[in-house]
Amino acid sequence: MILITVSNCAPKKVIKHHGVPFLDKKQNNLVVNESNKNDIKKILGKPSTISKFDNDVWIYLERELTQSELLSFGKMKIVKNNILVLEINEYGILTDKVFYDIKSMNEVAPTDDITNIDYKKNTFIYSFMSSMRQKINDPLGTRAKKSQEISQR
16 A cells, blocks of 8 residues: 555656746747747747737746645745746837846845825815715715704704
8 A cells, every 4th residue: 555655656846837838948039120020929929918008018928836845845936937028119020028037036126115105185086085985984874964954953
């Protein structure tokens, strides 16, 4: 029984893939100012994300996860984390290509800047949220009716 259990344990770790496989090798086939949208789709397929701010920035992702050692109770560990950012001009030609791997992402230092929230009481959102809060707190308007009756007396 023990022999069957031990023989079923594979020495190779299970790797979970997400995104475009071999992105680091495939991106070498793309040439800036020569490749077009059709070449990109043929080599890499559809982009993982298209920029919402600018329609001609395509983002491709590749990620590989594997289970870490037994001591960390099978927690997933990132093996590969590649990102390819392609900028395409209005004619469909590749104008810029930036490749990030897990090493270059670790080199980026987070910023210490703080974003301040600036809102005023006379904005549309503030008045809308205030009216919604009032309706939630008093859905039938009974408090308003009671206050009118008291003021009439």
